[in-house]
Amino acid sequence: MIRLDNIEVTFGDFVAIPNLDLHVKPGEFFTLLGPSGCGKTTALRTLAGFIEPSAGTVHVDGKNVTRLPSDKRQVGMVFQNYALFPSMSVWENIAFGLRVRKEKSAETDHLVRDIARRVELSDDQLHKNVAELSGGQQQRVAVARALVLRPKILLLDEPLSNLDAKLRHQLRQQLKDLQSEFGITTVYVTHDQDEALAMSDRVAVFNKGVVEQVGTPQSIYDDAATEFVCNFIGDSSPLTPEFITELNRLSGAGLSTAANSYLRVEKASLTQPPNGGTAVGLSGQVVSRTYHGLHSRYIVRSHGADLRLLVKEDGVAQPAAGSQTTVYVQPGHVLQYHPDTGKALEKQDQAVAAP
Numbered sequence: 396m397i398r399l400d401n402i403e404v405t406f407g408d409f410v411a412i413p414n415l416d417l418h419v420k421p422g423e424f425f426t427l428l429g430p431s432g433c434g435k436t437t438a439l440r441t442l443a444g445f446i447e448p449s450a451g452t453v454h455v456d457g458k459n460v461t462r463l464p465s466d467k468r469q470v471g472m473v474f475q476n477y478a479l480f481p482s483m484s485v486w487e488n489i490a491f492g493l494r495v496r497k498e499k500s501a502e503t504d505h506l507v508r509d510i511a512r513r514v515e516l517s518d519d520q521l522h523k524n525v526a527e528l529s530g531g532q533q534q535r536v537a538v539a540r541a542l543v544l545r546p547k548i549l550l551l552d553e554p555l556s557n558l559d560a561k562l563r564h565q566l567r568q569q570l571k572d573l574q575s576e577f578g579i580t581t582v583y584v585t586h587d588q589d590e591a592l593a594m595s596d597r598v599a600v601f602n603k604g605v606v607e608q609v610g611t612p613q614s615i616y617d618d619a620a621t622e623f624v625c626n627f628i629g630d631s632s633p634l635t636p637e638f639i640t641e642l643n644r645l646s647g648a649g650l651s652t653a654a655n656s657y658l659r660v661e662k663a664s665l666t667q668p669p670n671g672g673t674a675v676g677l678s679g680q681v682v683s684r685t686y687h688g689l690h691s692r693y694i695v696r697s698h699g700a701d702l703r704l705l706v707k708e709d710g711v712a713q714p715a716a717g718s719q720t721t722v723y724v725q726p727g728h729v730l731q732y733h734p735d736t737g738k739a740l741e742k743q744d745q746a747v748a749a750p
Contacts (some may be wrong), residue, residue: 396421402451410588411437412604424574426583428591429601435584444468445631475553477533479525486521492544510543513530530558549581588628600624610732620739631657635699648726655732660703662728676721681714695722
């Protein structure tokens with residue numbers, strides 16, 4: 396559906412994107428994820444036609460649109476600040492593109508009311524000024540304005556970033572539901588890893604204009620291809636060579652002691668996992684415990700590593716700060732990266748110390 400081939404974007408002497416290749420499938424919810432200034436919005440704006448690449452091609456539905464203006468690409472765009480017209484009513488905002496396209500009045504009214512109903516905007520709200528609406532309602536207006544033109548592709552540039560945390564959580568599910576209902580190919584930009592993991596079919600993780608990894612949310616989380624992805628996605632504890640040495644001794648694993656090693660916070664436990672498995676127990680001392688209702692967060696110091704753990708609160712007494720404890724770890728859950736390249740070590744290479 397969407398192909399970006401060998402895309403380069405420059406601004407004067409600055410290379411924002413050196414060489415980007417991406418393929419988005421029809422009907423997919425595809426997210427561009429990364430920190431501020433990593434190139435994800437630049438990539439989105441290049442796809443939209445607001446930025447012309449200095450090299451490479453953009454294809455939409457098999458057609459080369461690299462030199463086409465944005466209004467000829469059949470894409471709908473929702474901006475971070477929504478870009479609504481404050482002096483117009485909700486109806487007029489949604490109808491704006493249809494009027495530019497010179498649709499008949501009756502057809503315009505039918506399409507506006509139909510899309511408004513589908514994004515849960517009432518007839519009463521249609522006649523209000525957009526300034527009278529809440530942030531969440533304004534976001535629905537922006538989505539409706541994009542969808543009413545029936546684009547092949549919907550582009551969303553951090554559309555939830557201006558909302559409070561509770562509303563963000565609520566609206567991201569509504570956005571995903573809308574996308575599923577319409578079946579429209581969607582490219583979503585965010586710096587919020589939770590949004591990316593919760594909403595996406597696939598994610599591209601950007602770092603300094605380069606895509607470090609493309610994959611499903613689960614594959615990116617469980618098998619981060621680079622040290623950057625490991626540290627950017629989720630919460631992990633860095634492990635010391637001493638910790639890896641002890642883990643190898645107890646388990647017989649062949650993990651590299653010279654690699655940069657990490658363990659996801661939910662992969663360690665203070666209790667023996669059911670059926671044992673390959674988990675081994677390492678001695679440690681509780682540094683701190685913070686209570687969060689359904690769970691507590693622990694830091695346990697073990698063989699020079701400060702392990703962060705999530706422990707479910709189930710009424711069973713938990714060790715207090717300063718006490719000795721045992722932390723259970725499966726060697727297969729350890730993520731290891733070459734100290735020079737930052738790339739993940741293959742499992743068969745972990746027995747050999749990275750240089």
